Amino acid sequence: MNRYAEIIIDIAYNKLDRPFTYRVPERMQPQVQPGSLVLVPFGKSNTMRKGYIIALKEECSLPPDKVKEIAELPVTGSGYSEDENGAFAIALAAWMKDRYGSTMAAALRTVLTSQKPGKPVKTREIELKLSPEEARRQLEIYVQKHQVARERLLRELMTVPRQPYSLVLNKLHITASVIRAMAGAGVIEVREEESLRNPVSFGGEDPGGKELSAGQKAIVDGVLSDYDAGRSTVSLIHGITGSGKTEVYISIIRGICDRGKKAIMLIPEIALTYQTLMRFYRYFGERVSVMNSSLSESEKADQWERARRGEIDVIIGPRSALFTPFQDLGVIVIDEEHETSYKNEAMPKYHAREVAQQIAMMKNACVVLGSATPSLESYHRACSGEYRLYRLTERLTGGTLPQVEITDLREELRQGNRSILSLRLQALLTDRLAKGEQTILFLNRRGMAGFVSCRSCGTVIKCPHCEVSLSLHKNGRLVCHYCGYERPNVRACPACGSPYISALRAGTEQIEEHLKIRYPGASVLRLDADTTTRKGSYDRILSAFANREADILVGTQMIVKGHDFPGVTLVGILLADMSLYAGDYRASERTFQLLTQAAGRAGRGEVPGSVVIQTYQPENYAVQYAARQDYEGFFREEMNYRSLLLYPPAAHMLCVQLQSPDEDRALALSGQFRELFMRDDPDAFVIGPAQASLTRIRDQFRYVLYVKNENYDKLVRCKDRAEAFLAYLVRIGRDPQVQVQFDFDPVTPF
Numbered sequence: 001m002n003r004y005a006e007i008i009i010d011i012a013y014n015k016l017d018r019p020f021t022y023r024v025p026e027r028m029q030p031q032v033q034p035g036s037l038v039l040v041p042f043g044k045s046n047t048m049r050k051g052y053i054i055a056l057k058e059e060c061s062l063p064p065d066k067v068k069e070i071a072e073l074p075v076t077g078s079g080y081s082e083d084e085n086g087a088f089a090i091a092l093a094a095w096m097k098d099r100y101g102s103t104m105a106a107a108l109r110t111v112l113t114s115q116k117p118g119k120p121v122k123t124r125e126i127e128l129k130l131s132p133e134e135a136r137r138q139l140e141i142y143v144q145k146h147q148v149a150r151e152r153l154l155r156e157l158m159t160v161p162r163q164p165y166s167l168v169l170n171k172l173h174i175t176a177s178v179i180r181a182m183a184g185a186g187v188i189e190v191r192e193e194e195s196l197r198n199p200v201s202f203g204g205e206d207p208g209g210k211e212l213s214a215g216q217k218a219i220v221d222g223v224l225s226d227y228d229a230g231r232s233t234v235s236l237i238h239g240i241t242g243s244g245k246t247e248v249y250i251s252i253i254r255g256i257c258d259r260g261k262k263a264i265m266l267i268p269e270i271a272l273t274y275q276t277l278m279r280f281y282r283y284f285g286e287r288v289s290v291m292n293s294s295l296s297e298s299e300k301a302d303q304w305e306r307a308r309r310g311e312i313d314v315i316i317g318p319r320s321a322l323f324t325p326f327q328d329l330g331v332i333v334i335d336e337e338h339e340t341s342y343k344n345e346a347m348p349k350y351h352a353r354e355v356a357q358q359i360a361m362m363k364n365a366c367v368v369l370g371s372a373t374p375s376l377e378s379y380h381r382a383c384s385g386e387y388r389l390y391r392l393t394e395r396l397t398g399g400t401l402p403q404v405e406i407t408d409l410r411e412e413l414r415q416g417n418r419s420i421l422s423l424r425l426q427a428l429l430t431d432r433l434a435k436g437e438q439t440i441l442f443l444n445r446r447g448m449a450g451f452v453s454c455r456s457c458g459t460v461i462k463c464p465h466c467e468v469s470l471s472l473h474k475n476g477r478l479v480c481h482y483c484g485y486e487r488p489n490v491r492a493c494p495a496c497g498s499p500y501i502s503a504l505r506a507g508t509e510q511i512e513e514h515l516k517i518r519y520p521g522a523s524v525l526r527l528d529a530d531t532t533t534r535k536g537s538y539d540r541i542l543s544a545f546a547n548r549e550a551d552i553l554v555g556t557q558m559i560v561k562g563h564d565f566p567g568v569t570l571v572g573i574l575l576a577d578m579s580l581y582a583g584d585y586r587a588s589e590r591t592f593q594l595l596t597q598a599a600g601r602a603g604r605g606e607v608p609g610s611v612v613i614q615t616y617q618p619e620n621y622a623v624q625y626a627a628r629q630d631y632e633g634f635f636r637e638e639m640n641y642r643s644l645l646l647y648p649p650a651a652h653m654l655c656v657q658l659q660s661p662d663e664d665r666a667l668a669l670s671g672q673f674r675e676l677f678m679r680d681d682p683d684a685f686v687i688g689p690a691q692a693s694l695t696r697i698r699d700q701f702r703y704v705l706y707v708k709n710e711n712y713d714k715l716v717r718c719k720d721r722a723e724a725f726l727a728y729l730v731r732i733g734r735d736p737q738v739q740v741q742f743d744f745d746p747v748t749p750f
């Protein structure tokens with residue numbers, strides 16, 4: 001019997017991150033499993049704490065009076081636990097701890113939920129009560145009365161007559177009072193469903209209507225035949241926006257479900273729109289479940305419980321949906337796989353793509369990645385044969401790729417135009433306003449870190465050692481975030497002598513103001529972090545624009561995703577440079593992705609679109625390749641740069657991040673780490689210590705140390721050495737009191 005359990009206490013304290021032995025009371029012995037969440041008395045005061053069982057055993061060498069007893073075994077629902085998957089979850093957590101460096105407690109918390117589920121949730125559903133004929137008449141009435149919300153909901157129900165209540169409320173943004181009113185009038189009925197429905201009877205027009213193109217079919221067949229052959233492959237679909245990737249994902253998932261297996265579909269939160277979710281509902285009905293980051297821990301536990309019990313086949317969600325405890329996982333799909341949101345920025349700093357691969361390998365499932373602008377990592381692996389590469393090169397809804405022009409902002413300045421809009425963009429904008437067509441103006445605010453560039457010749461002040469731009473800090477000094485190089489700010493351009501050299505700063509709000517003055521007749525919507533703080537406002541602004549309620553949409557990179565705007569025939573990218581010199585080695589890649597995706601927003605409808613890219617660096621390769629929509633060209637050139645400087649994916653990079661309220665301690669410890677790494681391997685490629693890009697947050701001083709190596713395992717060894725050294729310092733009573741984190745192949749600067 002399982003008389004003793006090894007338990008990791010769920011506590012954010014490194015020193016206690018080791019298994020503690022507890023006695024399992026006899027009554028619990030039949031139920032406990034590896035992965036079980038339990039409550040145990042802990043410490044001198046016997047405070048009740050949550051803990052995870054990681055192993056069970058018969059014997060214990062400790063004296064019996066030293067061993068405490070498990071106090072409580074909450075009911076099911078800690079994710080993978082309580083079934084044969086518990087061991088899997090612990091193995092996965094252990095792999096994450098090793099590979100990314102974190103405590104076992106944090107890794108377990110990521111993989112298992114720390115809550116038990118609440119009462120089983122009833123799913124509410126909205127059903128149309130009218131016949132098609134009656135519905136058409138009712139729709140006319142709503143249109144006449146300008147009851148926009150009712151009209152919108154009715155239209156949607158006329159295509160899919162039964163829809164989940166939460167989807168209508170949260171994603172279609174129909175208020176509860178409108179739903180009540182329509183129910184009161186007998187147009188719809190709201191029902192609580194406890195039992196689950198068969199997706200086939202879910203209703204709506206036949207979802208299987210779309211015949212796949214030859215290209216799409218080849219991908220679906222390829223992935224499924226790999227799967228049937230028992231190969232746990234990773235496939236990358238490189239397909240422009242609108243080329244039918246989502247349709248391919250759905251077909252693959254259907255194929256997997258036909259084989260009795262389950263699917264995890266990762267979509268960045270920002271792209272989880274009503275339209276996208278509806279497409280999945282139409283195929284999978286109540287057998288699909290949606291996760292989002294606003295779910296509470298216990299709501300998440302509910303979802304996982306449903307998955308564990310086999311009540312759903314497909315889960316859609318962001319990063320954390322990866323850990324949905326399906327027994328028979330068949331496929332993990334990652335859409336927009338290049339998105340930075342797939343990297344977890346808290347410990348363990350894992351990348352969803354890599355964890356997906358690991359899970360797939362352990363469970364013999366397959367992985368499908370898709371993007372219009374694949375990450376360099378994935379494309380590199382596809383080229384080397386590690387991933388299977390598929391391409392989709394045509395838009396299936398017609399619509400041609402837009403015409404892209406670059407305007408040189410240096411030239412504009414020379415001609416005396418100090419406006420944020422180039423003359424060319426002004427001319428096109430005036431033309432679109434006259435024709436009643438829509439325009440998107442896109443400002444990438446990512447680069448607000450304040451790189452310094454010359455407005456006359458475009459020169460950017462860079463670090464002499466690192467090939468990244470220097471950032472202007474508040475104290476007026478220019479700093480390199482990679483090696484710590486520092487110099488005073490410049491007064492004149494070192495290349496051309498022009499005094500017009502400064503940190504670039506501009507915001508969406510200023511642009512909105514500017515447009516209102518300049519084009520008083522035009523209606524402008526703005527979409528950025530400030531206008532979308534209220535829940536649902538993001539979708540609402542985008543829906544309003546899609547409904548042609550405004551002429552111009554001004555926004556940050558948020559506008560790039562998810563929505564289709566057939567009325568847009570002009571996209572202006574106001575400052576392509578702003579993301580180019582964000583002070584990290586991925587800046588060009590991000591710029592290329594943003595420019596390509598933003599350009600893809602134009603000309604989705606009948607009328608061909610135009611794109612204007614404004615820049616101080618028209619010759620920059622990321623700008624050039626984006627203008628030509630040439631992914632391959634960009635990939636080759638960018639890989640050359642990464643290879644030359646040993647940046648990922650040409651090599652791997654470990655970033656050791658140190659934080660302390662005491663600057664000297666952080667600096668001293670990073671120096672010791674450096675010595676340690678060099679002593680182990682005199683050829684180690686160690687850079688720093690340097691100030692982090694955010695030098696101080698909440699009175700914590702931040703330092704970074706980089707190690708590069710082609711061999712990932714060597715970096716893991718560095719991490720292990722650092723961890724062991726820290727533990728040693730604590731043991732001899734010289735705790736440096738510095739918080740240390742590890743980030744492998746960092747995606748965003750610390």
Ligand code: ADP
Nearest residue numbers: 210211212213241242243244245246247396397
């Ligand atoms: P992506 O995910 O690559 O952006 P989607 O799958 O959303 O592409 O497809 C873009 C548009 O093309 C959608 O409106 C979709 O309904 C349509 N579409 C996709 N596949 C087909 C097909 N085989 N036949 C007709 N239309 C298709």
Ligand code: ZN
Nearest residue numbers: 454457493496
């Ligand atoms: Zn200059």
Ligand code: ZN
Nearest residue numbers: 463466480483
């Ligand atoms: Zn440097």
